[in-house]
Amino acid sequence: MAIKVHGLAVAACTVRVLLCLHEKGLEYELVPVDVFNGAHKKQPYLSLNPFGQIPALEDEDIKLFESRAICNYLANKYKDKGADLLRSSSLKESAIAEIWMEVEAHQLNGPLRALIHQFVLNPLRGKVPDEKIVEGELEKLEKVLDVYEERLSKSKYLGGDFYTMADLNNLPYLLYFMKTPKASYVTSRPHVNAWWNDISSRPATIKVSEGMTMI
Missing domain, CATH: 3.40.30.10 (Glutaredoxin)
Structure with missing residues (x-):
């Protein structure tokens, strides 16, 4: 099947x-x-x-x-197919990737999800973004992106010098966020922006993003 x-x-x-x-x-x-x-x-x-x-x-x-x-x-x-997303052959590399997978899940996902709700879902329902919520979530996002900027000043990707699940997991909400008026929160940070330009231009990302038609 x-x-x-x-x-x-x-x-x-x-x-x-x-x-x-x-x-x-x-x-x-x-x-x-x-x-x-x-x-x-x-x-x-x-x-x-x-x-x-x-x-x-x-x-x-x-x-x-x-x-x-x-x-x-x-x-x-399917670890022998395509990109090695978990770096399972190296305990050190897999552990580092896992740290940043956790960071995405527990630090970045919350603010981004809330912001997408305000900027994407609310307009679809005929509502305007709640500026108080937006302001609070952007403050949280800034703190996380500052950590990302520091990390990405030392390595090409979050897990090291190789694309992993730690990078992939960030993409779904970022792909929507970068179409909002607040995309400068990413583009103003040179290392985060270079990382974004890299991961968003991967063939898999381009293909999947074709179906993301809400905005």
Whole structure:
């Protein structure tokens, strides 16, 4: 059975999985989930993810949810294909990559997700961004990007001199954020900007971003 990804090409967490699949050069089927009519909160989708969130993945006899866990699974199972996203052959390199994977998940993801909600989702719902929320989340984002700037002044990528999952995981929300009026928070930091230009121009990123049509 071909790999099946249940989700939407515009949804950030689905995008994360699609990026991993493309970096690995794997064939897959994207199975759209009608979230607008609540299909993700009903059976049969709940048998794939009991929390009713997208995406979910089917690969042979295994069913997975949570995008980062899915990506780690794919990177481990297909480690001999495409980019070496987890640096599994080196304990030191994999440990460093894992640190920055955690940083993305616990430090960067929150502010970026909130900002995308304000700048992308609110307008789609006929609402304007809440300036108080935007200001608070930008303050958080600045602090994280300052750490990124320091890190990237010493290495080409977050995990070292090689592209890893630590970089890939940042892309879904950044791809949307860079289309907002606040993109200068990235472009004003020379090392972060050089990193962004690199990871956003990868063939896998370009291909997947074609489906991100919300803005």
